[in-house]
Amino acid sequence: MIAPPTAPLRAPAMPRFDLRLVRTMLPGLSLALVLLAIAWLNPRAISYFGFDLMLNLAVPIALATVAQMFVMAGGDLDLSIGPFVGFAGCIAVTWLRDAPLLGIAMLLGCISAYAALGGLIYLRNLPSVAITLGMSFVWQGLAILVLPKPGGSAPDWLQSFMGIKPPFVPFSILAAIVLAAAAHFGLMRTSYGAILRGAGGNPVAVARAGWSLLKVKISLFALAGLFGVLSGLALTGITTSGDANIGNGYTLLAIAGVILGGGEFVGGRVSPIGAVLGAITLALASSPLLTFMHIPPDWQIASNGIILIIVLATRAAVTRKGPLQ
Amino acid sequence: MTANKFFAKPWAWSFLGALLVWVAAAVVSRGTGAGAIITAALPLAVFTVIVGTGQMFVITLGPGNIDLSLPANIGLASAVAMTVMNSNDSMVAAGIAAAIGCGFSVGIANYLLIWVLRIPPIIATLSASFIIQSIDLDFGRGLQTKPPPGFANFTDMQILGIPLLAVFAIFLTAFAAVVLRRTLYGRTVTAIGQNGRAARFAGLPVGWTRFGTYALCGALGGLDGALLAGYFRGANVDIGSEYLLTSIAVVVIGGTSVAGGRANVPGIWGAALFLVLLTTMLNIFGTSAAIRLLFTGLIIVAVIAVAGGRKATP
Numbered sequence: 001m002i003a004p005p006t007a008p009l010r011a012p013a014m015p016r017f018d019l020r021l022v023r024t025m026l027p028g029l030s031l032a033l034v035l036l037a038i039a040w041l042n043p044r045a046i047s048y049f050g051f052d053l054m055l056n057l058a059v060p061i062a063l064a065t066v067a068q069m070f071v072m073a074g075g076d077l078d079l080s081i082g083p084f085v086g087f088a089g090c091i092a093v094t095w096l097r098d099a100p101l102l103g104i105a106m107l108l109g110c111i112s113a114y115a116a117l118g119g120l121i122y123l124r125n126l127p128s129v130a131i132t133l134g135m136s137f138v139w140q141g142l143a144i145l146v147l148p149k150p151g152g153s154a155p156d157w158l159q160s161f162m163g164i165k166p167p168f169v170p171f172s173i174l175a176a177i178v179l180a181a182a183a184h185f186g187l188m189r190t191s192y193g194a195i196l197r198g199a200g201g202n203p204v205a206v207a208r209a210g211w212s213l214l215k216v217k218i219s220l221f222a223l224a225g226l227f228g229v230l231s232g233l234a235l236t237g238i239t240t241s242g243d244a245n246i247g248n249g250y251t252l253l254a255i256a257g258v259i260l261g262g263g264e265f266v267g268g269r270v271s272p273i274g275a276v277l278g279a280i281t282l283a284l285a286s287s288p289l290l291t292f293m294h295i296p297p298d299w300q301i302a303s304n305g306i307i308l309i310i311v312l313a314t315r316a317a318v319t320r321k322g323p324l325q
Numbered sequence: 326m327t328a329n330k331f332f333a334k335p336w337a338w339s340f341l342g343a344l345l346v347w348v349a350a351a352v353v354s355r356g357t358g359a360g361a362i363i364t365a366a367l368p369l370a371v372f373t374v375i376v377g378t379g380q381m382f383v384i385t386l387g388p389g390n391i392d393l394s395l396p397a398n399i400g401l402a403s404a405v406a407m408t409v410m411n412s413n414d415s416m417v418a419a420g421i422a423a424a425i426g427c428g429f430s431v432g433i434a435n436y437l438l439i440w441v442l443r444i445p446p447i448i449a450t451l452s453a454s455f456i457i458q459s460i461d462l463d464f465g466r467g468l469q470t471k472p473p474p475g476f477a478n479f480t481d482m483q484i485l486g487i488p489l490l491a492v493f494a495i496f497l498t499a500f501a502a503v504v505l506r507r508t509l510y511g512r513t514v515t516a517i518g519q520n521g522r523a524a525r526f527a528g529l530p531v532g533w534t535r536f537g538t539y540a541l542c543g544a545l546g547g548l549d550g551a552l553l554a555g556y557f558r559g560a561n562v563d564i565g566s567e568y569l570l571t572s573i574a575v576v577v578i579g580g581t582s583v584a585g586g587r588a589n590v591p592g593i594w595g596a597a598l599f600l601v602l603l604t605t606m607l608n609i610f611g612t613s614a615a616i617r618l619l620f621t622g623l624i625i626v627a628v629i630a631v632a633g634g635r636k637a638t639p
Contacts, residue, residue: 079570120630124630126629126630127577127583127629129391129573130573130577130583130629131626131629131630133570133574134574134621134622134623134624134626134629135626136622137618137619137621137622137625138618138622138623138626140618140622141614141617141618141620141622143615144613144614144615145616148613148615255447255448255451256448256451256452259445259448265445266388296463298463298466299463300459301456301459302459302460304452304455305452305454305455305456306452306455308444308448308452308455309438309442309449309452312444312445312448313442313443313444316443
């Protein structure tokens with residue numbers, strides 16, 4: 001009989017430092033590789049204008065990815081972030097424009113709803129996948145209620161903010177750097193950030209040390225809600241109008257971005273910088289500029305899949321050496 | 326007490342929900358449409374049940390196991406089925422076989438990504454779905470082939486108001502339930518979901534079982550693609566798009582544990598009928614798609630919240 005195919009249950013502990021370094025560098029390396037491929041296919045894309053165009057949607061994707069990262073840091077998964085981003089966008093083009101105070105209250109309400117969900121998931125020990133799956137229908141329904149047909153107009157301040165053209169470096173790159181730095185500092189360099197990650201890695205230990213796991217879960221989901229709202233605002237600032245379905249693809253893109261950036265589904269292992277790099281890689285891979293690079297439109301969706309497969313297969317090969325168990 | 330025993334069954338709630346929604350719809354339509362509502366709802370429920378069964382097997386394998394490639398798989402299989410059938414009644418069996426084979430291959434590809442490249446299932450099936458979608462776009466673009474008349478009629482056929490498709494699906498799910506409860510394969514799937522490490526130490530063929538499960542789920546997706554193309558009179562890239570979330574939703578509402586190790590076949594029927602009848606009822610009420618989505622979501626959240634979380638192993 002042929003040896004049965006088996007996948008190892010857990011990766012063995014990292015034995016060597018250099019492999020770990022490669023692993024840490026992998027999100028950056030994969031982004032560099034995609035950039036090299038683009039430069040090779042079309043050198044003119046590597047310019048201020050080219051990046052501006054290619055990274056058009058990178059900021060909202062990166063924000064949604066960071067939102068997903070907070071949820072995944074706690075060992076959960078959010079299947080509703082995409083429709084939530086769409087809903088926040090719909091509020092931005094309707095209430096936030098017409099009645100700013102009411103719009104802000106609505107958006108704060110959205111974040112509170114996210115925080116409450118985190119609390120509910122912890123208190124009743126619910127599977128986050130199932131709850132957020134249900135919520136994805138809820139956000140989608142609310143978005144269509146607020147904005148039945150695509151349209152509306154983003155507030156002028158939002159449009160002009162997203163339309164800033166700084167000298168030398170495109171806005172999307174600056175925004176991504178600021179986002180990565182802020183998320184990295186908050187989650188990796190502050191003491192409560194360590195608690196948040198620890199709760200995903202070893203909740204019992206964190207609870208025994210006297211921290212409230214309920215507060216941790218609420219904080220993580222509130223942060224996810226906050227970044228989801230920011231993603232919706234950024235998205236409408238770029239597209240200038242709203243569409244209830246515009247964010248739907250972000251759910252899976254955000255999960256993929258976190259994983260691409262070195263995050264894992266268990267153990268609170270996430271990397272904010274990696275997540276932003278992963279999101280940018282995915283944004284590039286699905287950018288409209290691929291059309292000018294002789295990649296037929298039908299095959300542009302596949303490029304995302306192929307990039308994911310290559311990067312993750314490389315990561316698995318780098319981190320789990322040795323024969324299969 | 327018998328009533329207590331009934332409600333202790335994980336699938337009871339989904340059937341009760343379906344019944345309530347059906348009664349509400351029947352009352353609003355003044356009783357006249359009660360039978361017609363069921364007749365109209367059943368085929369749509371069947372499509373959900375078939376993919377839901379595949380998804381249930383995969384989810385039962387344990388945490389992290391999920392098939393996100395079903396929508397793309399269904400889309401491609403519908404195009405393959407229509408191309409092979411080529412509007413010719415004598416090619417129906419070949420077309421269905423080709424669609425199942427196409428789905429089966431997708432399932433195998435999924436597991437190869439998971440096993441050979443050691444990619445987490447959620448990302449492996451997601452990446453696969455991106456690639457399948459591209460293949461489908463390239464292959465199925467402008468595909469205008471109609472299903473053979475015989476096949477199209479078959480998907481509409483009824484016996485005493487019960488669609489033939491539903492009868493077929495009942496047999497299929499009964500078979501799935503037997504496989505799950507009474508065969509070595511089915512027991513192994515459950516065992517892996519309850520404790521993968523223990524299953525491995527017990528010498529169970531963990532790898533082959535997972536392989537078979539992803540292939541089975543893919544094959545069911547392929548079958549669904551062929552049937553959908555027959556029912557909706559043609560293949561379409563987006564024909565399966567709603568089954569990404571719905572296939573997971575029926576598994577969850579039907580009482581299957583999201584954490585794996587506990588599967589429930591009857592619950593899938595209850596949940597699928599419930600979701601389809603809910604749509605029908607809200608349609609009769611004249612509510613918009615938005616309200617329908619809102620209700621569907623709130624009910625899923627409520628069902629999960631009331632049912633409570635993972636209990637300690639019994």
